[in-house]
Amino acid sequence: MSASTDRKPPRIGEQPAFRRALIATVLVVTAFFIVAPLIVIGMEAFSQGWAVYAAAISDADTRHAIMLTVVTALIAVPVNTAFGVAAAWAITKFDFWGRRLLLVVIEIPFSISPIVAGVAYLFVYGLQGLFGPLLQAHDIKILFALPGIVLASMFVTAPFVARELIPLMQAQGRDLEEAATSLGASGWRTFFSVTLPNIRWALLYGVVLCNARVMGEFGAVSVVSGNIRGQTNTMPLHIELLYHDYQTAGAFAVASILAVLAVVTLVAKVLLERQGAGRGGRHPALATPQPAMTAPKLATEKST
Amino acid sequence: MKRRVLPGLHLTLGLTLLYVSIIVVLPLGALVYKAASLGFVDYWRIVSSGRSVASYRVTVLCALGATAFNLIFGVALAWVLVRYRFPGRRFVDALVDLPFALPTAVAGIALTALFAPNGWFGAYLAGIGVQVAYTPLGIMVAMAFTSLPFIVRTVQPVLEDLDPALEEAAQSLGGSDSIIFRKVVLPLLTPALLAGVSLAFARSLGEFGAIIFIAGNQPFQTEITALLTFIRLEEYDYQAAAAVASVLLITAFVMLAVTNLLQARALRYTQRA
Numbered sequence: 001m002s003a004s005t006d007r008k009p010p011r012i013g014e015q016p017a018f019r020r021a022l023i024a025t026v027l028v029v030t031a032f033f034i035v036a037p038l039i040v041i042g043m044e045a046f047s048q049g050w051a052v053y054a055a056a057i058s059d060a061d062t063r064h065a066i067m068l069t070v071v072t073a074l075i076a077v078p079v080n081t082a083f084g085v086a087a088a089w090a091i092t093k094f095d096f097w098g099r100r101l102l103l104v105v106i107e108i109p110f111s112i113s114p115i116v117a118g119v120a121y122l123f124v125y126g127l128q129g130l131f132g133p134l135l136q137a138h139d140i141k142i143l144f145a146l147p148g149i150v151l152a153s154m155f156v157t158a159p160f161v162a163r164e165l166i167p168l169m170q171a172q173g174r175d176l177e178e179a180a181t182s183l184g185a186s187g188w189r190t191f192f193s194v195t196l197p198n199i200r201w202a203l204l205y206g207v208v209l210c211n212a213r214v215m216g217e218f219g220a221v222s223v224v225s226g227n228i229r230g231q232t233n234t235m236p237l238h239i240e241l242l243y244h245d246y247q248t249a250g251a252f253a254v255a256s257i258l259a260v261l262a263v264v265t266l267v268a269k270v271l272l273e274r275q276g277a278g279r280g281g282r283h284p285a286l287a288t289p290q291p292a293m294t295a296p297k298l299a300t301e302k303s304t
Numbered sequence: 305m306k307r308r309v310l311p312g313l314h315l316t317l318g319l320t321l322l323y324v325s326i327i328v329v330l331p332l333g334a335l336v337y338k339a340a341s342l343g344f345v346d347y348w349r350i351v352s353s354g355r356s357v358a359s360y361r362v363t364v365l366c367a368l369g370a371t372a373f374n375l376i377f378g379v380a381l382a383w384v385l386v387r388y389r390f391p392g393r394r395f396v397d398a399l400v401d402l403p404f405a406l407p408t409a410v411a412g413i414a415l416t417a418l419f420a421p422n423g424w425f426g427a428y429l430a431g432i433g434v435q436v437a438y439t440p441l442g443i444m445v446a447m448a449f450t451s452l453p454f455i456v457r458t459v460q461p462v463l464e465d466l467d468p469a470l471e472e473a474a475q476s477l478g479g480s481d482s483i484i485f486r487k488v489v490l491p492l493l494t495p496a497l498l499a500g501v502s503l504a505f506a507r508s509l510g511e512f513g514a515i516i517f518i519a520g521n522q523p524f525q526t527e528i529t530a531l532l533t534f535i536r537l538e539e540y541d542y543q544a545a546a547a548v549a550s551v552l553l554i555t556a557f558v559m560l561a562v563t564n565l566l567q568a569r570a571l572r573y574t575q576r577a
Contacts, residue, residue, distance in 0.1 A: 011387070011471045012481040012489070019388055026384045027396070029377055032425070033449065034399050037406075037414035040424065044417055083323040090316040094309075104564070105324055108332070111560045112553065113510030115530040119537065119549040120331035123338045128542045130334050154327050177310050187311035209404075216407025218513035219530070223537065236409040236513070243413055243517065252417075255410040262405040269405070270398050 041259045044252035056242075056253035061230045065238035065254070071146070072234060073214045076153040080214075081207055084161025088199075089191070091162075092169040093177065103166070109158045117155045118223025121148060125224075144226030149234060152220040157210045164206035164278065165199055172198055201277035208272065212265040216258055332553065339550035342543055350547040358524040359532045360551070366440050366528070367508035370447035374504050377448075378455030379497070385456075386463040400456050403449050408513025415446055416518045438520030443528065446514040451504035458500030462493055462570075495570035502566055506559035510552060 013019065046053055056062060087106060091099055109117065123129040125142040135142060142148050176198075180190040196203075218236040225232040233241060235254055242251035272278060339347065350356065384390075385397050403411065419426045419436040426437055436442045466489065474484040512530040520526040527535075529552055536545035 010475050011468055012475070012484045013383070013387060015481070018481075022380060023384055023388055023390050026377075026380050027392075030381070030396055030399065033377075033452075034402055036418055036424065037411060037449070038402065040417045041410065041414050083320065086316040086319040087323075089312060090320050094313050094317070096313075096317070102320070102324070104560075105328060106320075108328055108560070111506050111510070111563070112332075112556045113512060113530050115512045115533050116335070116510070116549045116552045116556070117331065119533060119545055120335040122537070122542075123334040123546065124331050126542075128338075130337075151327065155331065158324070158327055174310065181310055190310070191312075212405050216410070218407060218409040223534065236407050239409050239413065240517075248417075251413060255413060258407045258410050262402065262407070262410070265405040266398050266401055269401060270394075 038259060038263075041252055041255050044248060045256040047252075048249045052249050053253045053256075056247070056250035057257070059250070061233065062238060062250075062254055064230050065233045065235045066257070068146070068149070068233065069215050069235040072149050072153055073211055075150050076157065076214045077207060077211050080154055080157055080210055081161050081203070083158070084165055084206060084210075085203070087162045088165035088169050089195075091166055093174055106162050107159050109155050110163075114156055114217065114219030115223060117220040118152055121152055121155070121220075121224050125151075143224055144228065144232055146232075148224035149221050149232065152224045153214045153217055156217050156220050157213045160210035160213065161203065161206035164202045164209075168199055168202045169195070201272050201275040205269065205272045205277035208265055208268045212261065215261060335546060335549060335553060338542070338546040342547060346543065347547050350544045351551050355523055355527070356529070356532065356548060356551075359527050359529040359548075362440060362443065362526060363509055363528045363530075366443040367447055367505055369440075369444040370451060370508050371501055371505045373444070373448045374452050374455045375497070375501060378452060378500070378504075379459055379493070381452075382456045382459040382463055386460060401453055403451075404453050408450060408511070409517070411449055412446060412514040412517035415449060415514065416442075419445060419518065437518050438522075438526065440526055442518040442520065443515050443526060446518050447508035447511055450511050450514050451507040454504040454507060455497070455500040458496045458503065458570075459493060462496040466492060495566065499563060499566040499570045502559060502563045506556065506563065509555055509559070 013022070087102075090096075091103060122143065124131060125135060125148060126132050127136065142151070176194050177190050180194045181187070185193070215234075216236055217234075218240070221234055222237055222240070225234065225237060227233060227237055227241065229241060235258055239251050239254050239258075242248075242254065269278065342350070381396075381400065385393060385400075406414075416423070416437055418424050419429070419442060421427065421430050421435065421437065423437070426435075429436055434441070436445060470488055470492075471484055474488045479487070510530060512528075512534070515528055516531055519528065519531070521531055529548060533545050533548045533552065536542075536548060
């Protein structure tokens with residue numbers, strides 16, 4: 001960036017008047033469109049003072065919603081991370097038939113409406129669904145309970161970790177791992193001592209984004225949770241409940257917690273991007289399934 | 305020399321296939337099975353009913369409007385972030401991802417608070433006779449908010465990698481800035497732009513959380529297809545829910561195919577350049 005300032009080639013859009021006007025327009029629209037929603041959450045949350053805010057946050061149903069959201073994330077995120085690492089290892093370290101298809105299937109949840117995901121789970125575990133009668137006969141509750149919420153969260157975030165790791169591991173090739181195993185290291189040792197140090201930032205990046213989505217998921221979870229107050233209400237669902245109950249300040253108070261989470265996620269994202277993570281996420285046009293389609297030949301050629 | 309094969313294929317591939325089967329394939333298969341078991345006549349009756357068709361129209365038209373807005377604003381934003389240096393640039397760059405990080409329900413109530421007739425913007429807009437919240441315009445605002453990062457983040461890297469020599473050459477040949485933008489820069493951006501547009505459009509078609517708070521949700525007027533699916537569920541009309549959801553699912557698959565095609569093209573294009 002700084003190197004190009006030494007000798008600037010003439011480029012378009014550099015007239016001061018145009019430049020200033022465009023920057024000003026973009027900043028104004030950004031302020032209205034992206035910053036204002038963030039500010040309005042804080043303003044509305046505290047619109048009736050600290051006492052109302054504190055009461056809304058410490059309300060038993062709110063506390064339960066927070067707990068449920070945290071528990072969901074504590075289950076869904078680690079399982080999803082394990083899946084993402086396994087998928088990335090299988091896809092980037094081996095050549096097998098159907099690899100491209102597998103990549104596409106992993107990416108599917110990304111393009112499907114969360115409502116469709118919720119409905120789909122209903123037709124597996126609901127009374128109308130494939131396993132519904134069987135589950136009821138054995139008195140196993142999946143829908144309208146924690147397992148359903150966790151499953152729906154796993155669906156919507158299934159690609160999050162894998163899509164960060166696959167392009168990176170593809171680009172890194174297989175030579176290091178092959179060297180390690182040829183020197184006698186076990187598979188686990190190779191993974192933890194050779195692969196993991198190279199992918200840790202991208203892995204963390206995927207985990208952070210996955211966590212934000214799990215904690216914030218609304219559509220899919222609202223179908224499978226049944227919205228039972230104080231039982232199966234996650235934070236986003238509790239926001240909706242309070243909002244439609246005309247407890248606006250309470251709704252925004254809960255929303256403010258998730259807004260803080262979003263800001264923390266953004267900060268973590270920026271910090272991790274400085275470590276070189278997230279190239280895949282930042283370049284969606286070039287990242288998603290493509291790298292694996294051009295590799296592995298490309299990757300091994302590059303690293304020799 | 306024979307290549308040494310790394311360990312772990314069976315474990316990792318087995319785990320991956322198991323996870324993908326249980327989490328992704330099984331539910332979607334169940335949905336397709338349910339919709340297919342309706343039989344063609346019933347299926348068609350549900351998906352072509354007046355209320356369903358009206359919901360497609362609202363969803364598609366609003367998604368088109370939102371994507372058109374993001375096309376212009378997203379390119380302007382990406383351009384400003386890549387080409388100009390100004391105080392707060394990194395801050396704005398980080399903010400672009402806020403719509404991805406902010407839960408949709410939170411975005412929904414925040415946008416409603418801003419655009420409701422008594423809100424910060426809504427009160428002013430009401431003064432000039434424009435109502436946003438509880439109209440299709442509100443749906444567009446919510447869709448545009450949630451899908452903005454797609455276009456910015458697909459255009460940004462291409463803009464960063466653009467060879468300055470091309471603009472220099474065009475300028476030395478006497479082209480004005482607007483001609484160079486249209487004839488040199490825009491064609492180079494087009495593949496990435498198309499990919500970003502299709503991603504943003506697909507996201508808008510499926511968006512739910514941000515929209516339902518601001519939309520008003522009047523059947524035939526401001527009811528999106530995702531909400532209609534949800535309403536059919538609440539009415540315990542599972543057949544209709546399956547049928548309408550399958551329309552969304554098919555649309556998603558079509559958009560996925562289109563996006564993959566455009567992305568593959570964008571990749572070829574940038575590699576050649």
